[in-house]
Amino acid sequence: MSPTQQRNPFPFSLPPSFTNTASSALTAVSQHIDTSVILPTALAALASVAGSGLSRDRTTVGPAGELISEGVCWGVWAGVLLLAGGGVGSGKGLGLSWDLGLSGIGGRKRGRAGDGQEGDGDVEVGLLELENGNGNANGGPSSASAGAAGRGTEEGDAAASWSVWAVAVGLVVAALYRAELGDIALFPVLTPLLLLADRRFRPEIQRPSGGLGALAYTAWGTALVAVFGLFALLGRDAVGWALVLIPMVALFIVYAALIPRSVDARQWLTSVPELEEVIVPLAGRVGILVVVGLGAQAFVFGIRSLAFGFSALLLGLLKAGFWYFTVEAARNTSWVVATAIGTFGLVASRDPYVQLSNTQAFLPFFASLLVLAQVIYALPSQTKGRMILWALFLIPFGPYLANIAAIRSAQSSALHSVAHPIEVLARSARSDFKQILDRQSKTYSSAIKEYQRRYGVEPPQGFKEWYEFVVANESPIIDEFDAIHDAVAPFWKLSGDEVQRVMDEAYNTPGIDLWLCSYSSENSETTCKHPWRGSDRHIAEMFSSVLGDLHGLIPDTKFLVNHLDEPRVLFPHGTNTEGKKPLSLMDLSEQPTWDAVTKYCPTKPERGIANPPLEEAGLPLVANLTHSLDLCKHPEYATSHGLFQAPASFKLIEGLVPVLSTGSPSTLSDILIPSPAYLVESEFQYNPASDIPFSHKASNLYWTGSTTGGVSSASHDWHTFHRQRFLTLAQNLDHSQHHTYLHQTQGSTAPTTITTSFLNTHHYHVSPTRIFQCATPLACRQQRAHFRTLPWQPADAAFQSQLAFDLDGNGISGRFYKLLASHSAVLKQTLLREWHDERLKPWVHYVPVSMGMGELPETVSWLVESARGRQFAEEVAREGREWMGKGMRGVDVKAYLWRLVLELARVGEKGRGAIKEVE
Template sequence: MTLLNWDLWGSALSTVPLAALLLIYVTLLPRNSKSSRILPLVDIQDAIVPLSLRVVVVLVAALCVQTVYFGFPRSCIVPTLSLGMAKALSWYFTTQTAQHASWCTVTAIGTFSITSTRNPFTFTSDTHALSHVIASFLALGQIIYMLPKHAKMRSILWGFMLVSLMPYLANLYAVSFQQSSAPDFDYSRQHPVDALMEKAKNDFQRLSQKQSQTYKDAYAEYRRRYSAEPPPGFEAWYQFAASHQSPIIDDFDLIYDTISPFWKISGKEVLAIMGDAQRAPGGELWLCGFSGDSAKTQCSHPSRTDDRHVKLLFDTLSEDLRGTIPDLSFLVSHLDEPRVLIPRPSLGEKKVDSGHFNLTNLSHQPVWDAITKYCPPQTIPSAAKTKRKIETFGLPFVTDLHKAMDLCQHPQYSQMHGLFISPPTFRLIEGLVPILSTGATSTMGDILFPSPAYMEEGFQYDKTHDVEWDDKRNNLYWAGSTTGGFASGDQWRNYHRQRFVELGQNLGVQKHYYLRQRGHIVDRAESPFLNGRSFDVAFSRIFGCQAQACRDQKAYFNSKAWADKDRALQSRLVFDLDGNGISGRYYKLLASKSVPLKQTVLREWHDDRLVPWFHYIPISQGMREVPELVFYLTSTEAGQQRAKEIAEQGRDWFSKAFRQVDMTIYVYRLLLELARLQDPERKAS
């Protein structure tokens, strides 16, 4: 470890294995009964044989215990034996060196071996990689200096400088070659990022300019969009939104999309089914009552007392709404994962059974077939309806976010996300049950509301922890835990977070794709190279797995002992992706001076007001475009400017459209729709 890569918490944790080694040292070494020393003095020549036998016995016992609890190790026997033999020989020559020179020489050799054999392709900065080369040179010089003057071939040892120098130079050449081989896009043949940003700019202008400016316009737009009357209290809602300069007046389609299916049942049926669902064993639902006079919410659960800040969220957002909303009730899911699957009528049926629902516990099980069972048959869009295609040269840049998040159009997602393969919890409710959740897939019918996590202190943006764009590290950062899927066996290799960290750390044998120019032709090129300088990605905690899967992941990934919650703000590019549900850190990243790269399969309440490629960069589930995207945004002048533009645009929009009052405006409108939905006088439509 070098000072350039030093952190207090990580170094403190290193004392744990040190203490364990000291205990083993005291326990295993032979002691002189006449000696009162706590640490026995040892003649390595006399003690090496009995010590070796003891170590072998301990290692065999440890292997047996590990096999009983975790199963047989997955490593191949030949490399394991070869590594053991190499380790044994290294200790043999260590004792020989100490006998003919000194133990100081031995420690210098250990330092050299550690610093010179680190793979420079895995370092996240040039300074870090260079520091290991310099440290190895200094250690080698110390070794040569301490050797006896009469030692044979002493000067030849300087040749070992190549052990660290050659890989470092090879790494520098690979990085330089990648940058020099990038295509020079002109205006007639834009980089996909440029084309997508240009389209997004037009989309955002249309979103901003089309919002209603008067109540009369807002009323007419509601009727035009939904072919229905606005809910009672809509005019007061409009006045509230307009008085607080809401940049969004009309685009609340997610509220309509998630509530309109429940119009099939009457208000009385809505109230009845909510009560039944909340009392269902294992339902994990909070039944909340909202008082219009006090604008306060009270929530109850059959067995829990901690509502995960649901009451706090509604009390905070509705404190200025006293007397504007009638009393009402609503269900809120306690779980991170989406809950509701709304049945489609079978052939010959006129409507769905309104009073019946099924609750199925699919935790730790594949859920794909269950949540996509009502997908319509796949159809090929006609040429007339196909939008103008943006040239992506075979890389899966997200050109249509709605399509990219539509599970029905992507059966391959079934093996690409932990939520679909083995969710930690998944209690599916199939039926017309109106439940509020923080995120839902395209196939599910949860009613979306702002996540209480966005109001928690740990997820708040603090400008004092941010830095200016020019002072940020020119790389992509992410650190987090293995949430998102319960792991057993080898299935974790397909989970979304594990696949991303595997990509960012360039583990295993991977193929990466870049845009390269051959003559005047730009095309996709395959390469095993990934510039480690552009990625700072790691797990800081591995859990939510069976013992064997936890062990295998700890052995496979290069984990961090600890990561500061604001460390991401030191980088220009910041990654965000699903955990068990939505990611609570997203708003902090949007508010920052960095540009968020967002990968998700979950819709949220704010989707109507965010424009991909203008406020943030969407990432596909396969992530094959990430190496080229990160290269373009970090290693080319044009790409760095594009990244800065998106960061500034997202930050500016967040300050205008994601204020606390903007969430209040959304919740206000949502509660009006819920009040109308459960009005006992409302008939089914």
């Protein structure tokens, strides 16, 4: 085969007419475009964008797929080069010798593989075209054979082999990082670093520094582009700097090893030959390291972690295309263009539909423009048609423009002048709450009568002193304590001695995990004991601090307190013999609990079949909180909340046992108390110095936190846990999910509904900061790949947003009161009843959110985008904050706990007889 002939690697031929036509077309194009430079650069950029976008979707490619794609990349390239005419020798050194006949190589290679003779060759540097246009510069002696001098020596072979290993390790380390943590956010920094390395290795090369060429060949220009690239890539995906440095250093070694060296250049890393000359040994080394990496993944995460699909193979082909065309483009410039093209792929493939703000959506768009200019002006100035590469700007510009258009369309059609259903619910809620406040007893005698009317018995001893305290401290709630009565009333069926016996029996049950607390009337102190635990999670501290000054006003009392976040007690109401049955303890930790907690529902619908939600104007808004919390009416909750799928701890006590807990679903019978987190834990206390006025806050919904609420495993799908469902919605990760919005049509006085997959993620500052509670490492790894995470955030970061979201964790959320006290409007989702339910009114003090969250996109959109919505949000924030200073103060909590302990003291009083009928 003559040197000008090329072997056809494909087992077919095209018709002469077709090839002639194509040849004529290519000839015409080549007269205006330098295809040896422009085409490889464009194709490398396209492969970089497509590969970066596909790699970023780690739930599709998978961590194992990312590693496998690296092996596919180099394996495919090596195979294609061998098929295209390469040969592999078997002597000393690298043992490679082929003539690829590729356009733009511009050099000669000569030598036999493994014959022990010295070889020589000329390799064009090509960068001097920037100055004199002739492109002829000898890069020094070069040989692909083994011999007694130059690279043919054993020392040179060892150094070259070490360099190939270094490149292979760098490539696989970077792939491992992408597999586990996503984008290498510091990648743009490689361009200025490589420019410095190139100057060191080839100091004699003159580089242009004027005009836009400064973006490619000056330290300040490349640094400027890198800064904007960093801003575009860091954002919500940032992780610790030390960790990001690892793949950046690895890739720097890779690219630096590929930079040609001058003869006299001082080398800290031996240069590898031209990449195609070492592709076979490099592919072999990468393959070995990929197998090692996959083995490590299987060891840590299990064999199931090695699953991958066709997308991994596609990603490998895209990577191969990127490297092949980048090498071709770099022949006529320098390796600086390689990292510039890689940076373009990263920033241009950023999805504007998932960014947190307009600024974060614009930054990748602007950074793409700068990086593209860097790529274009890195090419020789006389390159014909290089300005055509500006067309690549359409890659980031199209999605950015489409996102802006979708946002403006949604804003223009949102409700502005027509009354929103939320406003209707809010007016009704305010009226109801005003009536509750107005009807509270005004005198002690009226309070006695109201108590008798509600509960059919006399108030407990000490009620008068309690009433006087409430009035003296202007507590607005005097009669609304039905939750206490409803929880305590079943124990009237037992005598006081039986209540004491039940508590002792429960406390002494192995593994029950309850605190037995005693309140001393003499010194007003509460002490708690536990069979094996040392810390009571501030239970005794809370009771002692709240009730510590009530000497002699409360009888000596004993009560059980739940140590766990999750609720505990289940018993059927309406039976008279339950207290005489032995209690049972069932440990359902990390197991489904739905069937157990709903076993006493009066009419139990088939599991998973939902009752039609109460809807307002086509939206599942929470119109009735009691109905929304009723598990018996919502079998779909079985697969909507982590508590019912795989709670971290769930030790269910079945029997008539008085246990105090901070939260409980509708079907369980825990006696509700305020959480110590609300009162004594500093992390959850409101700090006015950290807050700002509502008008100064960002117009978005904020939530960051951990993935508590359920334990993820192979048998428990974390996708359906409540916190993970919220994160998936707010981060717009499920593109098959459709959202309902209310639209205002011209000339209509009533809103209409539309359904679309569009979600304006600029309205949501939502990310997990800690992914844990996983039965296996694989479950946490899957979530890290699925969600866009943030590092730890300040405790009061939510105060910077107008809307603050709050939802259940393993139990109740300790943040709730702090958020209510702030200048932000609180959106609250919960399935747990709390002590304050009778004094906090949804749509007045906070915005309730349904478990299905079908109304959330429209709610957030209206509260953020419309003037009436923003006004309503500010009113909710003000009402919640003011009520925290009126009805949720320390004295109000004291009033609740005082009354609760009085009721507990009465039902547990020694010598009290059982009462079978209590209203």
